Structure formats: structure tokens, C-alpha cells
Amino acid sequence: xxxxxxxxxxxxxxxxxxxxxxxxxxxxxxxxxxxxxxxxxxxxxxxxxxxxxxxxxxxxxxxxxxxxxxxxxxxxxxxxxxxxxxxxxxxxxxxxxxxxxxxxxxxxxxxxxxxxxxxxxxxxxxxxxxxxxxxxxxxxxxxxxxxxxxxxxxxxxxxxxxxxxxxxxxxxxxxxxxxxxxxxxxxxxxxxxxxxxxxxxxxxxxxxxxx
Numbered sequence: 500x501x502x503x504x505x506x507x508x509x510x511x512x513x514x515x516x517x518x519x520x521x522x523x524x525x526x527x528x529x530x531x532x533x534x535x536x537x538x539x540x541x542x543x544x545x546x547x548x549x550x551x552x553x554x555x556x557x558x559x560x561x562x563x564x565x566x567x568x569x570x571x572x573x574x575x576x577x578x579x580x581x582x583x584x585x586x587x588x589x590x591x592x593x594x595x596x597x598x599x600x601x602x603x604x605x606x607x608x609x610x611x612x613x614x615x616x617x618x619x620x621x622x623x624x625x626x627x628x629x630x631x632x633x634x635x636x637x638x639x640x641x642x643x644x645x646x647x648x649x650x651x652x653x654x655x656x657x658x659x660x661x662x663x664x665x666x667x668x669x670x671x672x673x674x675x676x677x678x679x680x681x682x683x684x685x686x687x688x689x690x691x692x693x694x695x696x697x698x699x700x701x702x703x704x705x706x707x708x709x710x
Contacts, residue, residue, distance in 0.1 A: 503527040504556040506546060508534065509699035513553035515565040515659040517696060520555075521688035522655060523576040527555070531699070566599040566656045573652035583653070587646040591653045594638065594645045598657040601625035602635060606660070606669045632671060635661075639675040643682060650686070658683040 505520060505527045507513030520527055532538045532552050539550040547554045547563045554563045555571075562571045573581035583591035605628045608614070615623045625631050635657075638645075645653040662680050664670025683689055 501558055502556075503558075504530060506530050506532050506543070506554040506556075507552050508532055508538070509696040509703070510534075511552050512565050514692065514696050515656060516553035516555065516568045518659065518689055518692040519565075519569045519572050519581075519652060519655045521692045522581060522652070522686075523572040523579050525572065525576060564599070565659075566595055569652040569656045570595060580649075581652040581655075583646060583651055584649075587649070587651065590646045591651055594635075594657055595653045597635070598653075598660050601631050602657070602660055605631040606664060610669055632673070636673045636675045639679050643679075654683065 503520075503525055505513075505516065507517060507529065508531060532543055537543065538552065544550050546556065546561055549563065551563075553565065553568060554561060555568055556562075557571075557575060562568050569581075573579070573583075601624065604623070605625050608623075609628045615627065620626050639661075642648070644650050645657055658679065661670060661676050662683060665672060665676060665680055670676060
């Protein structure tokens with residue numbers, strides 16, 4: 500019998516993995532990992548030596564890193580149509596890796612106040628923040644989803660970056676981004692995943708503990 504264990508914390512990138520699990524229709528056992536000794540302890544580091552969430556263990560095999568989890572679930576549950584069709588593979592892999600590389604690096608560095616000097620931008624791999632933003636916005640400007648008119652697992656990962664970027668102001672509110680985010684936020688799996696994590700967050704808050 501297949502088993503899938505999902506290690507997460509609702510205040511983490513685990514929200515991306517949960518959305519992917521809900522899109523995949525996967526039955527999973529949830530294990531909340533608290534920040535601090537729980538996440539950095541020996542037991543959890545046996546699952547992920549990095550001591551961070553999310554992680555999944557599917558039939559004994561560990562997958563970490565959100566982009567990898569999204570891609571893995573698409574392949575593990577092919578009946579959901581989350582994996583790319585042959586003609587979609589180039590766009591799917593291109594932008595999935597773009598999201599995990601240039602996009603996340605550019606957002607993180609900007610959030611930390613790190614800006615590469617102009618003469619050293621080639622060393623960063625992504626150039627500069629505006630270049631990354633323009634590239635992604637330009638791609639989405641004429642497409643509903645990463646692979647065109649069909650939702651795939653690439654939209655879970657890249658879409659989560661756009662969704663969070665708009666909510667927290669780490670990406671500019673370009674028309675292409677806001678239209679894309681609205682399409683994603685209307686998906687039943689997105690709504691289910693957010694409801695679960697929001698309930699967990701509320702329960703963990705001081706107000707929720709007293710309820």
C-alpha cells in the first residue's frame with residue numbers, strides 16, 4: 500500500500516508543497532515540524548539534513564525542495580495532468596528552473612538589500628532584479644499559464660512565487676502577474692490548501708490557543 504508523509508510548518512514554503520499535494524489529489528499523512536529544536540533535531544534531520552521544511556516521504560523515498568516536490572508529484576500522479584505533455588516540456592522545465600534559480604535568488608537578494616554592482620552582475624547568474632522581473636512578466640503577458648493555456652505543476656511553483664511576491668510586495672504589481680495570480684487563486688486545490696494552512700496558523704496563534 501502506498502504511503503506519503505508530508506513534513507511541513509504552515510508558516511513556511513510548505514504551503515507550496517501542500518498546494519501541489521492538493522492539486523495531485525494525493526492522500527497524505529501530515530506531520531507538523533516546529534521551528535527550533537524540532538526542525539533542527541536529529542529525528543527530522545534524518546529526513547532532511549538541511550533541517551528545513553517541506554519534505555515528503557513517498558513509499559520510503561525522500562523528496563525535498565519545493566520545485567522538486569512539485570515536479571515529483573506531477574510524475575507520481577500522472578492521472579492529474581500536472582506533468583508536461585511532450586510539446587510543453589521545454590517551457591515547463593525552463594520556467595520551473597527559472598523560478599527555483601534566478602527568480603528566487605533575485606527576490607531573496609533584493610529583500611536582503613543586496614544589489615550586485617553593475618560590473619559584477621554577470622557573476623550573479625541572473626543579472627539584476629529588473630531583468631528577472633521583465634523576463635517572467637514578458638512570458639506571462641500573452642499566456643494564461645506557464646505552458647500556455649493549460650495548468651501544470653510549473654504553475655504551482657512559479658505561481659506561488661508570484662502569489663507571495665504580490666502579497667508581500669517583493670514583486671512589482673505588473674498586470675501580467677496580477678492576472679496570473681487571480682487565475683491561480685480561483686483553483687479549488689489552492690483554496691483547499693490555503694484553508695488548511697490558515698486554520699493551522701490560527702490554531703497556533705495565542706488567540707487560537709485560547710479559543
